[in-house]
Amino acid sequence: AVVFLIDTPFVKQQRKIKGSEVVSWSKGVLGVAQKPVVISGPSGVGKGTLIAKLMKEYPSKFGFSVSHTTRSPRVKEIDGVHYHFAGRSKMEQDISEGEFLEFAHVHGNLYGTSIEAVESVTDEGKRCILDIDVQGARSVRASSLEAIFIFVCPPSFEELEKRLRARGTETEEQIQKRLRNARAELDQSNSPGLFDHLLVNDNLEACYENLKKLLSLDDDHKDSDGCFIEDGKATACYSIMSKTESEVFLQSETGEVVKAAANLLAVDLSSLTGGAPGRTRGLKIHSINSI
């Protein structure tokens, strides 16, 4: 039988039996706490555009980590949706009280990811996407949050400048500052052990398709309600077969694709002591018929 404890993204206490299965529970739906995705790259490269496409295509699979920032909102930016727009002193106080996973001074303003921002996504059973600068990526790398780190590069520096200007959201002075910082960020894209993948955003559609490949997204699994259980490099997809008061039975949808995974799993709900991924403790899972 496979029995293991549930981890939180922040505390590595998971007992790994038969691969690296991490299961989480949210609002009555069994899901898997897949690794958050950290997306970095210079300002204007198209990170936000790529993330918006991903969220639109997979609204129930991904959730955006809404950062805090001291910069002023742009036209059309909504507080609590694009950012939590914050006063500097309050944000600094919250940082000093340990409420932030990471923070950084970026282009003259303070930006940061609160622990709550990540947890509110995982609480919904979704995979968290963080759009943060390279300093932030470095801090997350050093934290206990296990994530996938992707750096988005422009096809050329000239094209980056063109995009920043065409966006029309910064003053000339701010554009110059962002371009100076872009050089430093691009230099760090090859820092050993920092980024797992580099993506060049030349043609938007091609880059988006490559991003989806990196995240193992394909049409067969488009926004499905199934549960994905990672086991090494393979991913098993489970659907809920039946439920009782005390147990949920999961049937593997992927058949022989995942050799090390079980066909049928039983989740023991009586062992559930938390209410959400990241906070759940002690959920027990038994394989009923191992392959």
Ligand SMILES: Nc1ncnc2c1ncn2[C@@H]1O[C@H](COP(=O)(O)OP(=O)(O)OP(=O)(O)O)[C@@H](O)[C@H]1O
């Ligand atoms: N592949 C592309 N080709 C041409 N234009 C693009 C491409 N990708 C994004 N853009 C455009 O470039 C501009 C900058 O994109 P976006 O705002 O997504 O960048 P960003 O990396 O999120 O920037 P920031 O870090 O400042 O938030 C936008 O106007 C967007 O429409």
Ligand SMILES: Nc1nc2c(ncn2[C@@H]2O[C@H](COP(=O)(O)O)[C@@H](O)[C@H]2O)c(=O)[nH]1
């Ligand atoms: N370290 C962090 N960087 C962040 C965060 N949120 C956004 N960012 C990065 O800031 C720049 C500028 O963003 P803009 O919205 O002002 O154009 C961009 O590179 C973002 O990736 C964060 O929480 N932490």
